[in-house]
Amino acid sequence: MIRTLGIDIGISSIGWAVIEGKMENGNLESKKIIKSGVRIFRTAENPKDGKSLALPRREARSSRRRNARKKGRILQVKSYLSQILKIPLEEMLGGEKLSPMFQTSKDFVSPWELRSEALCRCLAPRELARVILHIAKRRGYDDITYGLDDKEGGKVIKAIQENQAMLVQKGYKTIGEMMYQSYYQKPREGVVGQMESVRNQDGDYKRCVGRSELREELEIILDTQKKLGNPYVNDDFKRMLLGDKSAIKKKEAEGLVFFQRPLKSFEDKIGKCQFFKNENRSCKDSPSAERFVALTKIINTLAYITNTCGILWEDKRAIISQILAKAMEKKSGVSYADLRKILNLPQTFAFKELDYSKDKAENAKFFELKSTHELLKANPNIPLQRQDKIAEILGEEKNWERIQAKLEKESFSAEEITRIKEANLKFSKHLNLSLKALYFLLPLMEEGKRYDEAVEILQKQGDLPIKKSEKSHLLPPLQELAKEDSYFDIANPVVNRALSEFRKIVNALIEQYGGFHFFNIELTRQVGRSFLERVKIKKEQESNKDLNLQALSLVKEYGLSENAKNILKLKLWILQGERCIYSGKKITKEHLRDEASLDIDHIFPLSRSLDDSQANKVLCLKSENAQKKNRTPYEYLGEDETKWQEFVARVFSTKFDRNKKGRLISKNFKDRNVGERAEFLARNLVDTGYISRVVSRYVEENLEFLPLEGRARRVRIVSGSLTTAMRAYWGISGKSREHHLHHAQDAIIISCINDGTIQKFSNYLKEKELSYKDLEYKVQQLNEAEYKTKLALRYPMGDFSKNILESISEIFVSHAPSHKVTGALHKETIYPREHFYQSFGGEEGVKKAIEFGKVREINGGLVENGEMVRVDVFKNKAKGGFYAVPIYTYDFAIGRLPNKAIVTGKNGNIIKDWLEMSDEYEFCFSLFKNDYVKIQAKGMQNPIIAIYTGTGVATASMNFYHHSGFEFASEDERKFFTDIDKKTQIPQFSRTNCGIQTLKVFQKVQVSPLGEIKECKPSKRQTIRLKTSPKNV
Template sequence: MTQNISLGLDIGVSSVGFSILDYKAGEIIELGADLFKASDAEKNQTRRVQRGGRRLGRRKQNRRIDAVKLFKDYGLINDSIFGGFEITKENYYLPFNHNQNPYELRVKGQKSKLTKEELSFALYNLVKRRGISYTLDDEAEQEQDSSYSKSLEINKNSLEKKSVAEIQLARLNENHKVRGQVNSNDDTLLNVFPNSAFLQEAKSIIQTQRQFYPNILTADFEEKYCNILTRKREYFEGPGSDKSRTDYGIYKTDGRTLNNLFEELIGHDQINPKELRAPNNSYTAQLFNLLNDLNNLTITTYEDGKISSADKQEIITTLKNATGNVQMLATIKKVAHCTDSDIRGYRTDPLNDKPDISSLASYRKVKKEFAKEGIDVDQWPTEFFDQLCFILTLNTEDGEIRKRIETGLAPKYKFLNKRIVQTIIDLKDSFKTSSKNKWHRFSLKTMNQLIPDMLQRPVEQMTLLSELGLIKNDHKKFKDNSYLPYKEIAEGIFNPVVAKSVRESLKIVNYFIKKYGTLDYIVVEMPRDKNEEEQKKFIQNLQKENAKVKDMAITTFSQSLSNPLDLESTLAKSGSGKLLTKIRLWYEQDGKCLYSGKTITANDLLQNPNMFEIDHIIPQSVSYDDSLANKTLCYAGMNQAKSQRTPYEFLITKDTKGAQTWEQYKAMVKANRTFSNKSNKAKKANLLFKDSLNSIETRKRFIARNLVDTRYASRVVLNNLQEFFSEKETGTKVSVVRGKFTSTLRKKWHLNKTRETFHHHAVDASIIATTPFLKIWNRGGSIFAKKIAENTIDIQTGEILNNTKFNELALSLPFKNFTDQFENIESKIKFSHQVDKKMNRRLSDDTIRSVRTTQIDGETKSFDYMTWKTKDIYTTEGFKNFKEIYDKNPNKFLMKQIDPSSFSKLEKIMSNYPAFEELLDQSSKVKRVDVSPFELYRREHGDIKKDSKKNKGPVIRRLKYYDKKVGTKIDITPSSAKNKKAILISLKPWRTDVFFNNDTHEYEIMGIKYSDLSNVKGTLGIKKQRYQAIKNKENISNNSEFKFSLYENNRIKVLNTETNESVEMLFLSRIKENQTLYVELKMIDSDKPHDTTLPIYGKVKEGGRIQKRLIPKKYNNVCRLWKVNTDIVGNTFYIEKEGDIPKNILV
């Protein structure tokens, strides 16, 4: 097997570029890109919402059915109505006269006798719409909308005097509307009432009617009815039941029944697996984090370098008693009697590079807020605070929080009164932590085991766990795996976008392990934590913002020159890139040198460029940062004097003639508006950076920020790969690098990047594969970390070098003539595309279209037409929509056919009123503005109404019209519907089967949609009868031979046997069903086609869709067709026939 292998992986949100490098020869052996659809969390959310809606609908229906069954069992309704059949979703509504006014019956039923039919309908109406499960106070607090809260307050006050039915009936009589928003006397009234009010009303009706129907409305009936009216599945149960189990709820398919669904969502402690992880805002978790951070510190003023137990206790007491902002370093310095330079071993915030030491912040915030209400949180037991935080972290709705506190905590803690409970709910936001992680890695039990020792001794958590025998170091995670278990590893990554990319990349690693046996180096570049659209938008916005700043810089610079034409002539020369960078930095710095404070004139910068230099604010050999965020424009003398120091180290010495003091420099930086922008936060941090570059910890932090990727997902990948290869004793070295560094290498090596094709993924992977062999690592540094934790890294650092030496070692080619290999690399790059064979995907879009059968104009027979509505005709846009349809064919409007007199009223208004109005603009000039003629009419006469005797017809606002003839569809018309149909359109294609007719020597195809599939006894597929029907519709000959099936992103090859000309494309789907052989294709190496001429298929327009006949007509009898399968790395396998019969046909 070939040795000396370095594997580079460029992982994106929808791609993995890979490259195999023989590092002894400096030769790229193979490279390519695996392309797939990015996982999209928003689509998952859409599915969840729709699934939740279906469940909610089923539960509403089941509640109504159960109520009707109860009425039947107790004789409230007549059993004969159902004709002896069981009560089901098809017939449960039959006993009720829906023309009755249920609100009148519910009001009457609380005071006087109802018939059994009226009583059953009144009680049924209560079950049908039973209100919200929380109090109106809790619901109002959840909503930020003041008008919504005001409407709920109106309802709450009304309920003190009236029942829900009385309020609803009064609104119906006064406003002719109950549901939705009702506008009355400048108030917005909402039909939102608590379930408890409906329950109270139901009990009142039953109590009143019991004197008339004592044998029916028994206590047992009342109990069962009230249970149906109020029952609600607890949020922590999830879907399913004991009889219908699902792994998405507490009733697991393996027979287990959990107490709380969140037991699995929260996760369990690895040390005590039966215990749930603790909330991060609990006092115990905060104390544990504080002690762990303190024990990690090394402070030189202590004999052993560690904080004593007494001083730790003093720090805890100080923090608990603090009333204002806390600076942890200041607190520690005061207790330990030391200076900043004496303290080492703390984390830093990656955003601002400031010390990040736990400080009981959440506890202090809660204590401060509750003190304002006269409540001393210090008096609460720690166990209570921890349990309360668990409830507040799990629940967001005030009603649920109240319920959990009153049922779970109030019985155990007698000091909990109504006032404290309400205060907790009012101040629940004070318990929130700034961290994204709501749950600690350990349980309360584990932390309580460790805290006493951590308080007494200077020992950090992992060491203590080992001492107590709670973790075993000899456990081998991958002992049963010959290859990387990519599914299990990716489960540790919670971002679905990144998790999918990691799974695909680990499959590629496994492939190369099988092929080459041993991989000496693996270097990975991870994707950003964004989905595909977010990533594209981020890049577009970044490019747009950069272009904007560049243009402003050049414009400002040009205007500052004595002769602006000088700039044009200078930029016209080659090699002007460095000048453009200087101009941009000049613009950002308001034309000043930050080190000296002196002005840099535009004329000097253009005519005497050697007077000025671009300085790396933090030396590159420390920061590994060549971005604009680490560059400044300064006088050459200042740059030479600063040398390999930070601005702080340079200016604090006060020994350089002409330099500012540190305080003057700092004031200038802070006053600069450009540096205050959010996008320049990193630059400002670099300019004001004060830590010593001689500190190993400081240099490690720069490596973590700009070279080695320490994000959570990156740590998961790195640590698992390192552990796997360590167990297998292969000696493989693994690193996860940041894209910023490889981007710098690409620029320095003049490998221009274009995103128009997919080739750049493989090229980037090749650059990544070379990073272990840069000459800089010969000076003591490394990209291979021994260990990476959150914001900390254990890695070897190198020398501090000047920029010339750094560029020579770090940015020069690692192999002689290495970039020559990229000149004609495109033909060597292999592509694999994820083929979508999944059967349970979306059938169509969500819009339900109404269908009517009619004849329009000269049609000789009736057709099914979809109906649609115009936009609001009083708006300008709505009128244009109406006019566009009217001008094409006014007979398309249903109103013209059904109510011609009302339609003629609209036509008359259009002829009498213009479609514009003349207004005065700000300069008092007359300006013609588009307007709807219907709006002009409304201003004079009010809304346009349909013709009626007393002119009280409904307002005409949106008009229905016949849109398009119905094509392929899913008919969802209810069985009870008459003269109307409801359909779903935009049916999604699943696969296309390809046949060859040996009689005509032509290919034939038939398209199958997801809506054609069925589920027969748990097996998905297409029924044989349905398959044959499609086959007949597509005119597939019975004698035609099945060749293969094509799914989305299958590759095909077409060969002209006469000219030997061939082309390979990606197949998308069968299109234009009324036309033979039409399909949509895609280029293999790009998402959008280039403006080119393809073999066999001819011209293709840039950016357009490629819609062609699978075999063009002129080549009908001279072309051969192959399906091309690929493996994960793009190796091709050509198939002319894959079986005698198609798959997934159900008998």
């Protein structure tokens, strides 16, 4: 028997199915479903904004380090000022309270005022110290990171330039004087009772100033104070604070106030070339890398034009050279209009990337060599390969001193280096190929060879190494492969999480079934897409769902049969503005009720395009469709310019998406002969996206397949459009996204797809079009018995729908538990103790809350807890009740294992004491989020399996969720999962606020990635294991 594994990979789910069948005439037939399942896991991103889950920790860590550096620098300045100005250091140092020197009073003079007065009178020691510290604490904006892109940098720079202009125009001596005279204690314009702010407010950049202006201000103040006879200000004082430009050491050169720690090199963060392991990847802004990207786009576009229109070029090298020459000639880049002119394309050809509803659509940029022109502008006489070296250095380093040192080492002249600095080029991204590899590839690609063709030629010549893959019984971790081959180095954490779970499933199935002959894999549209793209897809799905409901409502209102055809008819009617797409005539309710008056037509004829998707369907009058026949809209209406322009205007007035509008007005459609239709279908219904290619290579190059003669292609990456088409072709009802089991349904469909399936589907579409268009075809139709026999051959197995339902009804959905101890130790806001008096019952209650770990003491105040990462369950040995001890990230940080269980209620106004887990209680198990438990409450006949989702400290209860969210398997499940949506009264397959003390059965169980349930063996309570030493919090 031949075994196939079908897998549906999503960003938070994996559906899988194992089928077996026999090889007959080169195709897998007589299939049966062996097993199917679903794995659910958390998407590796913040669900609100799509940012990395590690981002809050990274930002908090960066903030702590930045604050520590600033604190250390200010302490150095204060220590020096204390020594020179004879001010006790204690006056300048503050603990939890403001230091004495900065406490306000009636006689307090603002530091802004002092910065202005410092230009005309001698300051007292404490006044001078306040001025210096006021500048030192906020030193202004400075782009010390050469070439580092900053999305808000433009706003900052604009504000700095405006303030510089204001400084000159109004004749102020310093920035401090300007801020004091212009904004300090000045009424806000247009707002009664409010004063101007000298500092920036949230989201405001108007008060941004450059570091150079503040440095100049402090220098002017110190020079003025020296002239006015201030006894403390001399050259040594000034040198210590502002630095000595002639000094060799950076700290001495910049001084105590303006010293800036140089950024580390980025060189060790750059990955290695996928061919040459000792070579760094090339900077994406280098001329060779830009040329490679441009060549890839040119070659792919030429291939698309040939495939669409049949146009061939005798000298492809000359054409490519001409396009590249145009890009070097035009700094703004090559437009689609330029490309049309160079290629001499017919006016009927339309570029698929463009939205022709916009004016002058072809003025859009095809590609540009932006960085190449920037490098040449700085140093036009440096050859392009030398420019590559400049780009490489700029991509590695962000500190100018190191950039300059590397450029000097490469023998660039002082004049050339100066021009590079002045150009302020911002390079940071990299390709996965080194310059060494690019120098081999570019000559062949300039001849018109595709990247893969060029690689194959170079590998045969021995110029590029051939990867020696060692296949194994199980899939290795992707991270291990990435160390050897950067092709598998995927930066997207969402994709990495999905592929990690994919590996777990595949390896578990191989261990259970011993391997597979074939892999059929589909990656949902969301995998590999950015967060914003996925949000857009979700909105489209929600919009389509709403449109379906609207169409269904109208179907009922107009008395039509509630079937898929009528719902689609009403959807198209709504989207087309209730008009025939070809004639523009009004489609009335009477038309909708009359089966003989309307047709759902294929934009590109089905027999010529083999596209039966909704993207290829419109609604029209039957009489109009009869005239259109087997033609495209342009073939039908294009000869009459007036009719065609009216049609185009009508298309753009519809609510169709951009792609469908483009299809309707397309002037270029290459017909396919019968022989190449199935091949075309197979090629276009296989997903060729980057992540799909990674998965294909991941499996093909690393996994041993079961032996099979004469079969080289073992992995097929199936596109979502083919799965959708097969679902309709095999008569499988549309999937519901309300539960998890639809992932397994898709996986079963995916597993049944092979070359024979595609051939049958191709023939089916052809016959469907003929029967739809040609009345004479009905005479040729098979007799009823032959037709039923032929219909049965369509399906992968007998009773296909029934077999699918039986298989998915046996699934126990596996949810990945979250056992990682990560997250913030506590909430950010620090409250005074009085804030919690009402909640806990005064000071006595607050003390108890601190003891129980309900709140934490930080910096003289109280903070709320961070995430509860674990709860330990105990049982009273004598009475049998269950108790929960919560453990937070804070407890892990300090290395202390809590031992008090939650108790609800109050004694008077004071919270009750929590229960110490003494020898009277026995430890049962620990629960993390998404762990499974066997649970039986009062009124239930038998225990059920539920997923633990959290513990409520206020109610001493737990929350649980049903594994599939599909249907209750027993009356006991129905009794336990009691949550109901208040609006719809629909069961939510969850249970919140479930008390655990009176449970009859409460045990932890383990569910494997394949959904196999095993009871957990009794274990000792785990202590808190720290990766680092306990934190002093």
